[in-house]
Amino acid sequence: MSYAALDPLDVAGRVVQLLEAGRRNSTYKLATVMALIDICVENTAAPDGSLTVPIDEIAHRIIGYYWNQVRSFHRHGRLVQVRRGLSIPDRIAEVRDILISDELRTAEAARESAHPVYRRLVRSVRLRIAQQPLTHLQTVPHSATRDEFLYNAAGFHKKMTMSDVDRIAVIVLRPRVPEGLRRTSVLLRAFVRSVWAHDVIDLNRAELDAEDVDGFLFGTDRTALRALVDPLRDMQSGRCFYCDGRLQSEVHIDHVVPWSMIPIDGVANLVATDARCNLDKSASIPVQDHVTRALERQFLADVSSLTRIPVLHKRTASAAHGVYAALPAGSLLWRSSGTYQPHSP
Ligand SMILES: [Zn+2]
Structure with missing residues (x-):
């Protein structure tokens, strides 16, 4: 089968179709798609429109999403994300406890530290995602048909070994797929989030409120960022970053590029x-x-x-670049309380 370069909207439509079909046994597929969207927003495609994505990078992102999600959800405790067995989130929860006791509070801090425990985690996660979502991401459920419009998955199979993954190491997103994922990222991310929250409710077989679950799964972990309050307030001479007003006792930590657009705790x-x-x-x-x-x-x-929270200057800059590039002209941008300005690219 040949894969003609797709129109951006068609890429989004095909991804939605892929995720609508069939019942999932885990949220790994959703995490993988989310990772691909974020990676496409943050990176520039090659001149032919393709993008080479290291499997390691996908693993880092997936760890980042689950890192917050393995916190205790009210009285329900940790939310289940697989139908049965030990899961990637279980492994992440274990590692997270160890690293937090070492003052590495966010997934990105853990990544930057290259802590051996974290490095082992990445190796095991990349093997699991190569064997599972990457092998079958583009397979039509209950059939052997693969519709490899995103990347060529030859070489991927369910019994891959660590050395197979080392040898393959990357996936190459087909020309125009990165552009498609980037330009439709706002829509696609909202879609993936809602399906993900729905799956979690289904997997936990509990009376959970959808809006609550969504906020919990995809919101930021405020406690991890509390360490920033004092140093940032001091460095900003006690003034609000946006309006320059004097900060009172209640200081908030804000993600300049919104967390819901691209989750960066740098x-x-x-x-x-x-x-x-x-x-x-x-x-x-x-x-x-x-x-x-x-x-x-x-x-x-x-x-x-x-604070041991990494700077992530380059990531923030390239994510911002991607977000503004994908934004239609005329979109309203926030300037200050109650004031918006149209985006002019
Ligand atoms: Zn202010």
Whole structure:
């Protein structure tokens, strides 16, 4: 079968179709698709429109999503994400406890530290995702038909060994697929989130509120970022990053590029604000000036060494670049409390 370059909307439509079909035994497929979307937003495709994605990178992202999700969900405890057996989230939960006791509070901090426990985790996760979602991501359920419009999956199979994965090492997204995933990322991410929350409710067989579950699974872990309050407030001379008003006792930590667009817990993407600006901005995309100012701050490395939360300057910059590039002209961007400006690319 040959794969003609797809129109961006067709890429999104095909991905939706892929995820609508069949009943899932775990949320791994959804995590893998989410990872591919985020990677496409943050990276520039090759001149022919393709993008080479290391399997390691997919594993890092998946660990990042589950890292927050393995927290205890109210009185339900940890939410189940597979139909049976020991799961990737179980492994992540174990490793997370060890690393948090070492003051590595976020998945990104763990990644940057290259802690041996984290490195072992990545190796085991990449094997699982190569054997499972990457082998069957594009297989039509209950059939042997593969519709490999995203990448060529030859070489992937359910019994792959670690050395098979080492040898293959990457997937190559077909020309125009990265552009398609990037340009439809807002829609696709919302779709994947809602399916994911739905699957989790189904897998846990409990009376769970869909909105609650969505907020829990995809919201940020505020406790991990609390360490930033004092250093950021000091570095900002006690003033709100957005309105320059004096910060009172209630200081919020805001993701400049919204967490719901691209989840990055790096100091380069985090600022101290008052409650008013943070709540008003909510998940809006800010005007580009705010991102530029956030990235130009001189004290990022100092705050990072005080808190052990990584800077992630390059990732924040490229994610912001991808987000604005995918945004239609005229989209309203948040400037300040109650004030928006149209995006002019
Ligand atoms: Zn403010």
